[in-house]
Amino acid sequence: MHRLAKIGLAAALVAGVSSVAMAQAKPEEAIRARQAIMRVVALNFGPMGKMGAGEIPFNRDAFAAYATRLEAVVTMNPQNFFVPGTDQPVAGAKIANFTDARPEIWQSPEKFKSAMEKMQQEVGKLARAARTGDEKTMKVQAGEVGKTCKGCHDDYRSK
Amino acid sequence: MHRLAKIGLAAALVAGVSSVAMAQAKPEEAIRARQAIMRVVALNFGPMGKMGAGEIPFNRDAFAAYATRLEAVVTMNPQNFFVPGTDQPVAGAKIANFTDARPEIWQSPEKFKSAMEKMQQEVGKLARAARTGDEKTMKVQAGEVGKTCKGCHDDYRSK
Numbered sequence: 001m002h003r004l005a006k007i008g009l010a011a012a013l014v015a016g017v018s019s020v021a022m023a024q025a026k027p028e029e030a031i032r033a034r035q036a037i038m039r040v041v042a043l044n045f046g047p048m049g050k051m052g053a054g055e056i057p058f059n060r061d062a063f064a065a066y067a068t069r070l071e072a073v074v075t076m077n078p079q080n081f082f083v084p085g086t087d088q089p090v091a092g093a094k095i096a097n098f099t100d101a102r103p104e105i106w107q108s109p110e111k112f113k114s115a116m117e118k119m120q121q122e123v124g125k126l127a128r129a130a131r132t133g134d135e136k137t138m139k140v141q142a143g144e145v146g147k148t149c150k151g152c153h154d155d156y157r158s159k
Numbered sequence: 160m161h162r163l164a165k166i167g168l169a170a171a172l173v174a175g176v177s178s179v180a181m182a183q184a185k186p187e188e189a190i191r192a193r194q195a196i197m198r199v200v201a202l203n204f205g206p207m208g209k210m211g212a213g214e215i216p217f218n219r220d221a222f223a224a225y226a227t228r229l230e231a232v233v234t235m236n237p238q239n240f241f242v243p244g245t246d247q248p249v250a251g252a253k254i255a256n257f258t259d260a261r262p263e264i265w266q267s268p269e270k271f272k273s274a275m276e277k278m279q280q281e282v283g284k285l286a287r288a289a290r291t292g293d294e295k296t297m298k299v300q301a302g303e304v305g306k307t308c309k310g311c312h313d314d315y316r317s318k
Contacts, residue, residue, distance in 0.1 A: 036198035043192055043235065065234070072231040075224070076202065096255060 027085045028093035034081035035099075037073065044070040045145060048126070052142030063138055067130035074123045079116035082106070100158040112156060119148040186244045187252035193240035194258075196232065203229040204304060207285070211301030222297055226289035233282045238275035241265070259317040271315060278307040 025033070044066045050056045051063055082105050089098050105112045122145045129141040184192070203225045209215045210222055241264050248257045264271045281304045288300040 032198060033202055036195040036202070039191060039195035040199045040232065040235070043195070069231045069234065072228045073199065075228065076199070096257060098255060 026090075026093070027083070028090040028095045028097045030081045030083050030086050031090070031097050031099055032095055034078045037076050037078040037081070040073050041070065041078070044073065045142075045149065048138075048142045049146045049149075052139040052146065058135055058139070060133060060135065060138075063142075064130040064133075067127045067138075070123055071127035074120045077116075077120075079113050082109075082112070102156050102158055105156050115148075115152045115155065119145070119152060122148045184242075185249075185252070186242065187249040187254045187256045189240045189242050189245050190249070190256050190258055191254055193237045196235050196237040196240070199232050200229065200237070203232065204301075204308065207297075207301045208305045208308075211298040211305065217294055217298070219292060219294065219297075222301075223289040223292075226286045226297075229282055230286035233279045236275075236279075238272050241268075241271070261315050261317055264315050274307075274311045274314065278304070278311060281307045 047056065048063055048066050048070075051058045082101060084106065086099065087101060087103055087106050122141070126138075126141045126145050129137045132138070206215065207222055207225050207229075210217045241260060243265065245258065246260060246262055246265050281300070285297075285300045285304050288296045291297070
C-alpha cells in the first residue's frame with residue numbers, strides 16, 4: 001500500500017474511534033462519547049475564552065498548554081458520534097442519558113458536519129497562534145473559536 | 160529555559176488552573192468533568208488495549224495517534240476533580256449526575272493520587288513506546304497501562 005494511502009487509512013481508522021467503532025456502538029454510548037468529548041473541549045477552551053475576553057489574567061504557558069491539548073482532542077471528530085438514532089435520549093438504557101442535540105443535525109447532516117469542521121479549523125489556527133507566543137494573536141483567535149462554538153450551539157443545541 | 164522544563168512548567172500551571180477552577184466549581188460540575196476526562200481516556204485507550212491483546216488488528220499509525228492524544232488528555236489530572244463533596248451524587252442538581260467513585264478515594268486521598276500518577280507515568284511511557292514504532296514495545300506497554308487502569312478501577316470504582 002502507498003504511504004499516503006496508509007496515512008489516509010490510519011486517519012480513517014482513528015477518526016474511526018468515530019465511524020467504525022461507533023457504527024457498532026450502542027446509541028447511548030455514542031451520546032456519552034460525544035458529550036464527553038465536547039465537555040473536554042469546553043474544559044480546555046473555557047479558560048482560553050476567558051483570557052481572550054479579559055475575564056481572567058492572561059497566562060501564556062497555560063494558554064499554550066490548553067491550545068495544544070484542544071488541538072489533539074478535536075481530532076476525535078465529535079461530529080461522527082451524532083449517529084442515526086441518537087437524536088433522542090435512549091429509553092431503558094443502562095447508562096443514564098439525555099441529549100440537547102437539535103433535530104437540525106439529522107435534517108441537514110452535511111451543514112452540521114461543515115460547521116464542526118470549521119470549528120476544527122479554527123482550533124488548529126488557535127494552536128498555531130499559541131505557538132507564536134504573541135498575546136494579541138492568541139486572544140484574537142480565542143475570540144474566533146468562541147464564535148464558532150456559539151454559532152454551532154445556537155443552531156444545533158437546545159437552550 | 161529548557162524546552163522540557165517549559166513543557167513541565169506549562170503542565171504544572173495548567174494543573175494549577177484545574178485545581179483552582181475546580182475549587183470554585185459546583186460539585187456536579189467536578190463529577191461531570193472527571194467522568195468526561197475518563198471517558199475520553201477510555202475512547203483513546205480502548206483500541207490500543209485491544210491491539211495489545213490481539214483483539215483487533217495492530218495499526219501502527221492509529222496506535223501512535225491514540226497514544227499521542229491520550230498523553231495530552233491525562234495532563235488534565237482527573238484526580239484533581241475528586242474534590243470533597245463529590246463522593247455521592249448531588250441531589251437536586253441541574254445537571255443529572257451519578258458517581259461510581261468509592262469512599263476509599265476520600266479516605267486515603269494520597270494513595271489514590273499516587274495510583275492516578277502511576278497511570279499518568281505509564282501513559283507517558285506508552286506515548287514514548289509509540290514513538291519507537293516497534294510493535295512489540297507498543298503492545299507490551301499497552302498491557303502495562305491496562306494493568307494500571309484495572310488496578311485503580313478495582314480499588315476505587317464501584318462494580
